[in-house]
Amino acid sequence: MSTTAPPAPLLPSNAVDSTGPITAADGTPLQTALSRATRKARIRAFLLVAPLLAFVVLTFVAPIGQMLWRSVSNDSFSANMPALTAWFAENEALGSDGGPEGDGIPGEDAFEALATDLKGARENRTAGIVGTRVNYDLSGTRSLFTKSARQARKLEAPFKAALLDVDEDWGDAELWSVMRSASRTYTGDFYLAALDMQRNVDGEIEAVPENRRIYVPLFVRTLWLSALIAGLCLLLAFPVAHLLARLPLRYSNILMIFVLLPFWTSLLVRTTSWMVMLQSQGVVNDLMVAVGIVGDDGRIQMMYNQAGTIIAMTHILLPFMILPLYSVMKTIPHDYVRAARSLGATPSTAFWRIYFPQTVPGIGAGVLLVFILAVGYYITPALVGGSSGQLISNLIAFHMQKSLNWSLAAALAALLLAGVMLLYWLYDRLIGIDNMKFG
Amino acid sequence: MSMLKLPAHASLGERVWHYTYLVICGLIFLFLISPILIVIPLSFNAEPYFTFTREMLTFNPDGYSMRWYDRILTFGMTAPDAVRDSSWWKDVWNNADWISAAKNSVxxxxxxxxxxxxxxxxxxxxxxRPEMPYRRLIxxxxxxxxxxxLIITATGLFFFYSATGLAHTYVGIIMAHATLGIxxxxxxxxxxxxxxxxxxxxxxxxxxxxxxxxxRQIILPLILPGVISGALFAFVTSFDEVVVVLFIADFDQQTIPRQMWNGIREQISPTILSVATILVIFSILLLTTIELLRRRSERLRGLSPG
Structure with missing residues (x-):
């Protein structure tokens, strides 16, 4: 807290005339004393931050680092199928016309390694793990591994014939190409999968058939819905923020409760409320039937679809748009608009030419913040979104909890993270994270 | 609602637009607040519905009941129908699902x-401090x-905690929630x-x-309002957080939002609405506290004349 270096003495009036460097009270040159004091102050400031920085590195940076690591490394094949992994490493890619018979199927030595590994997998009960890994890239193969491992003990040379006898799927060139890429512990294949791409039999990268593309369309949908929600929030927030900024403080403080109460209310409570309101037997539909907008048999499905996600998320994120807009609008003097009007501008000219340009920093801050938050939403789409209202986060959760393809989940999360970090950087450049405020 | 004065020379068109504008603002405020308020009356519904029954709309007392609040206490009890004496309350305290979730959350x-x-x-x-190095980056x-x-944080923590043995521990959840509140x-x-x-x-x-x-004597009294409102934000963040808990907590480490999440996904019952009502009242209290703190802080720092 205190500066230990003594304060620099006032310069004597003849300092300019004196020869040699200006010195501090203890005789050291002033420049040295000053830089030493500055260094101490820097270290002291850093030491105050250090405990928290260490904590955040431990509980946030390291976990995300580990997730990124997961997205490029997966040893479930190489750790459990050592012999075949070694064979793949020693033998270059076969290609669709490779192998002794030119059909993309390797020869006896590869099958011997496969049989050895299947015996090992049988003993260590790891056939399921390997099968699951290969199954990510070629569906229906998990049972091939578990079934063959069960019969592994009976396998005898010639192994190629023996294994083809167990299941003729072992003679599938695509399976061998998939196993080869699965045998690499460090791989970018999960990023390929996350971008709806795959390696073909010859090891070339290609887009998956259009009807099997899942992730790119979902990324597009996430971006599009987030942009739509940010746009809707802006549309709703602008008039309200303008009103709050123009009203005398004693009124605007009361109306501010309408903005801050939702902001402080649990996300799950707000999502639950929307589920209650949007149900086909819910309040909104009841109201519309009572007023006569729709008939009792024509109740509108507003939940478990995209509409549900859009309505609920717009409501939940609206305060994040109102608050930055309000804080910018509050600083805009009304005199400018009045001056424009008195110089003959129509109300709309005065608004668009004078008032609106001054609100742009608030619009930028609000739109970016809402967009960043919307892109990563999980809870609300999961509860009210049905299948058409799911966002990319929901698919990450699916791969983490249901399909257990953790590396793919990590790759999808890494892509999402890259996007969010880019927006975060942009936000810091344009608005500055220091300027973020609540309430 | 003419708190915004129109000048006397405003034309008819300006007047019409002015009142249209106020109506639009009113509707937006309604959109903001109605989902928060609607759960309160609905939580007193005598029927297991999520909409207003005819009895409720006519203010017939039979349309209202406390049954869903009672259910908060009895759900998960070993003997919910026993006489409500001290052992019944003990049963509530030890076994009721919502009570144990509340304990965990707190x-x-x-x-x-x-x-x-x-x-x-x-x-x-x-x-x-102005001398802080790498301020912007840090x-x-x-x-x-x-x-x-949150899904990314949760995914990362899942991998990290599985590797370090922090998964399914209270320490792990507390550390994760502290990070989110910081x-x-x-x-x-x-x-x-x-x-x-x-x-x-x-x-x-x-x-x-x-x-x-x-x-202690100079800095703390001046920053205390900020510290307290930061602490309240951190508490609310933890109290409302469910994604990380879903990923790293053990099955029996239920919290209130996790219990709500389960309730909504499995079979939604009006008990959720009574819990939601309690949480809304909770956030009203928080909002009031924050507002009082903000005013005190501004007064202390001489930013506004009180």
Missing amino acids: IIGVFSTLLATALGTLAALGLS MGVLISPMIVP PFVIITVTATLVGFDHSLTRAAQNLGATPFTVF
Whole structure:
């Protein structure tokens, strides 16, 4: 807290005339004393931050680092199928016309390694793990591994014939190409999968058939819905923020409760409320039937679809748009608009030419913040979104909890993270994270 | 609602637009507040419906009941139908699902808040010093838990905690929630330090105060409103957090939001609405506290005339 270096003495009036460097009270040159004091102050400031920085590195940076690591490394094949992994490493890619018979199927030595590994997998009960890994890239193969491992003990040379006898799927060139890429512990294949791409039999990268593309369309949908929600929030927030900024403080403080109460209310409570309101037997539909907008048999499905996600998320994120807009609008003097009007501008000219340009920093801050938050939403789409209202986060959760393809989940999360970090950087450049405020 | 005065010379068109504008604003305020308020009357529904029954709309007392609030206590009890004496309440305290979820939420919330507030305040003091090196970068890292989607944080923590043995532990959840609360503490405390008059601390030092005394007597009273509102933000963040809990907590480490999440996904019952009502009242109290703190802080720092 205190500066230990003594304060620099006032310069004597003849300092300019004196020869040699200006010195501090203890005789050291002033420049040295000053830089030493500055260094101490820097270290002291850093030491105050250090405990928290260490904590955040431990509980946030390291976990995300580990997730990124997961997205490029997966040893479930190489750790459990050592012999075949070694064979793949020693033998270059076969290609669709490779192998002794030119059909993309390797020869006896590869099958011997496969049989050895299947015996090992049988003993260590790891056939399921390997099968699951290969199954990510070629569906229906998990049972091939578990079934063959069960019969592994009976396998005898010639192994190629023996294994083809167990299941003729072992003679599938695509399976061998998939196993080869699965045998690499460090791989970018999960990023390929996350971008709806795959390696073909010859090891070339290609887009998956259009009807099997899942992730790119979902990324597009996430971006599009987030942009739509940010746009809707802006549309709703602008008039309200303008009103709050123009009203005398004693009124605007009361109306501010309408903005801050939702902001402080649990996300799950707000999502639950929307589920209650949007149900086909819910309040909104009841109201519309009572007023006569729709008939009792024509109740509108507003939940478990995209509409549900859009309505609920717009409501939940609206305060994040109102608050930055309000804080910018509050600083805009009304005199400018009045001056424009008195110089003959129509109300709309005065608004668009004078008032609106001054609100742009608030619009930028609000739109970016809402967009960043919307892109990563999980809870609300999961509860009210049905299948058409799911966002990319929901698919990450699916791969983490249901399909257990953790590396793919990590790759999808890494892509999402890259996007969010880019927006975060942009936000810091344009608005500055220091300027973020609540309430 | 003519709090915004129109000039006397306003044309008819301007008047029409002015009132249209006020109506639009009113509708937007309605959109903001109605989902929060609607759960309150519905939680007293006598029927297991999520809409107003005819009895409710005609204010017939038969349409209303406390049954869903009762259900908060009885759900999960071993003997819910027993006589309501002290052993019944003991059963509630020990076995009711919502009560044990509330206990978990409070324990996790309190400890993560303490951790976040202590570390965050200290760091904010360092970050608001002009000599702080790499200020922008470090600030960016410390604020990022608020920006990074929860699903990503949860995924990372799942891998990290599985590898380090912190999965399924209270310590693990508390640390994760503290991380999520830290950005709020930093932002609110840094905000109270803006315009902080450093000559106050120098004066205290000149008068012979130790660094600790300076902190306790000069700095802390001035930043206390920011510290408390940061702590409240951190607590609410933890109290409302469900994604990380879903990924790293053990099955029996239920919290209130997790219990709500399960309830909504499995079979939604009006009990959820009564819990929601309690949480809404809770957030009204919080909002009031924050507002009082904000005014006190502005008065202390001389930003507004009280």
